[in-house]
Amino acid sequence: MSWQEPLKVFIGLILLGFPVALIFAWAFELTPEGVKLTESVADGESIHKETGKKLEIAILVGIGLIVALFGYQQFTASDSSVTTNSATNYSGNGPAAGVGGDxxxxxxxxxxxxxxxxxxxxxxxxxxxxxxxxxxxxxxxxxxxxxxxxxxxxxxxxxxxxxxxxxxxxxxxxxxxxxxxxxxxxxxxxxxxxxxxxxxxxxxxxxxxxxxxxxxxxxxxxMAKSLGIAAGQSLVGSRTDDPIAYDNYLKAHELYRQRGEDNLRKARNLLADAIARDPNFADAWAEMGLILETYPWYVTGYRYDNSELWASALDAAEQMARRALAIDPENVQALSVLGEAYTQRHDYVRAFEYYDRISALGANIVVLGPWAQTLIQVGYFDEAEKVARASVAVDPLNAIEQNSLGWSLAVQGRYDDAMAVWSNHIDRDTEYRITFPYFNLARLFIVLGRYQDANDLIERVFKNSPNYSESEREQNLASMANLRKLAAGDLTPDEYVKIEGDPVLAYTSESLIKQLNEPAPAVKKLEALWLKDDVELKLFMLTNDSYEIAFQNPTWQQAVRDSGVLKLWQARGFPYFCEAKGEDDFQCYADRVLRKQT
The missing domain is CATH 3.40.50.10610 (ABC-type transport auxiliary lipoprotein component)
Structure with missing residues (x-):
């Protein structure tokens, strides 16, 4: 018997126990009296705060161990055992400038x-x-x-x-x-x-x-035209021979689309079972990476209460994606997971390597919107607009893509164009699930001094959207009361920007800079945003009123260095409004940012 056989048995045993361990960790709670079903635990009895995140870390470590073992097994196996295709691979069909035609x-x-x-x-x-x-x-x-x-x-x-x-x-x-x-x-x-x-x-x-x-x-x-399919060419690669694994994958994918902590936990269970049933199911590995990467956003206080757990989630997501790529080197979902993981770590040079690989394959529209947003975060406004327009051409009713396009226009000072894009989406929207266009349009209203319009729009969101808790509603409605006072003249811009604890102010103070007699309080709020250890960089805000101040501000300049953005610029090229100054310095110019309306 080969020395590899015991290793295969060991791996199989771990996989058999892995879904059970996941279900145990997510279905039970630890209490002072021992382990109980979650639904049987009375309020105040659980010690989840002390134990839950330790269980999460243990689970992520377990996932990593399985990936390492499989990776080693894959490495020692022959190339013939590796499946190299997936139906999610897009070959040579990049984003269209328009659909129409064939x-x-x-x-x-x-x-x-x-x-x-x-x-x-x-x-x-x-x-x-x-x-x-x-x-x-x-x-x-x-x-x-x-x-x-x-x-x-x-x-x-x-x-x-x-x-x-x-x-x-x-x-x-x-x-x-x-x-x-x-x-x-x-x-x-x-x-x-x-x-x-x-x-x-x-x-x-x-x-x-x-x-x-x-x-x-x-x-x-x-369709009666030659669409470029070679004779005998198969369009669907061998995904999995296990119908139960495939069924679990589809269930998990639907749960991912529904989002929410409970749905993502259920999706992880299903994918763990799919992977256990078929370890060569590349899409299941990639989907597991996506779930692990997304999950922290839906757990209250996850990032700031436990940065170790956030980092562990990203590490586990990366391992899932790499496992998928070991089976299918062109798996678009896995490449996207890696690109986003490095984006969240602010390692933009590595992140863009993966996004560029996706683009070379024929970019999957699923990742174009987030990619456009990343381009904006690091100052590539014109490239972001091109990517966003390609996204909207293919998926014209997608709110995320519409938001990215509007944002890419607004940061260039093309406010009328941005307002038209967001208004077009809002006029069609009846579900209020994707609310970014509403808030961004409201911020533009503030820039233009249309405070009542901003107030009405945001109140409309909190009245109709299912996405917000009661406390979030109360906080933001209090912010709207401040906006009403500003609109009525009961608060001056200088008084408004000095208010503490207002959740809207941090994102609107930069819009008021030109109206302030005393800009220092607004600049202070901006500096807090620039220095914030957050996944989404705030170096380039929605509006450009603050650029003249920001680009000369030492705090902003240091944030560009510390966040890894300068390193990306040096490797990939500077934005059209910035240039290198020597080997390790740079200068950005506010008067170069503005682009004419289309």
């Missing part, structure tokens, strides 16, 4: 399962087919967020085609019963409703990837 939107397939409980599966299959279609050269595919915004709406296909700027729509249904699948797909021309192609597949669940591949090829053939 273009398609994939609407969410309808769940027709007997119990109506497979919506996560039908949505997941729809998204998987979308991801396969994106791999077809010359075919432009509308983004997932925009396409799925029509879910459950009996809307005319001509209107959908016009809204998404596509000439074809793919829709269908999924019926899942036990191990059997029935998938019906139909390709429809959006301008006249003509059914170009349709097919019904009655297969075993294990044939799901063959079905996806067949649908994609039939779509390409039916």
């Amino acid at each position: 273009s398609i939107a994939v609407l969410p397939f309808v769940d027709l399962s007997p119990d109506g409980d497979q919506e996560y599966f039908s949505d997941g299959i729809s998204e998987e087919i979308l991801n396969v279609l994106v791999r077809i050269p010359k075919l432009k595919v509308a983004g997932r967020t925009s396409s799925f915004s029509f879910k459950g709406k009996n809307q005319d296909l001509r209107d959908i085609g016009a809204a998404l700027n596509v000439d074809h729509v793919l829709e269908g249904s999924v019926r899942k019963a036990g191990a059997r699948l029935r998938i019906t797909a139909q390709l429809i021309r959006s301008n006249d409703g003509f059914h170009v192609w349709s097919e019904t597949y009655d297969r075993e669940l294990t044939d799901i990837f063959a079905i996806q591949d067949d649908i994609a090829k039939n779509v390409a053939d039916a």
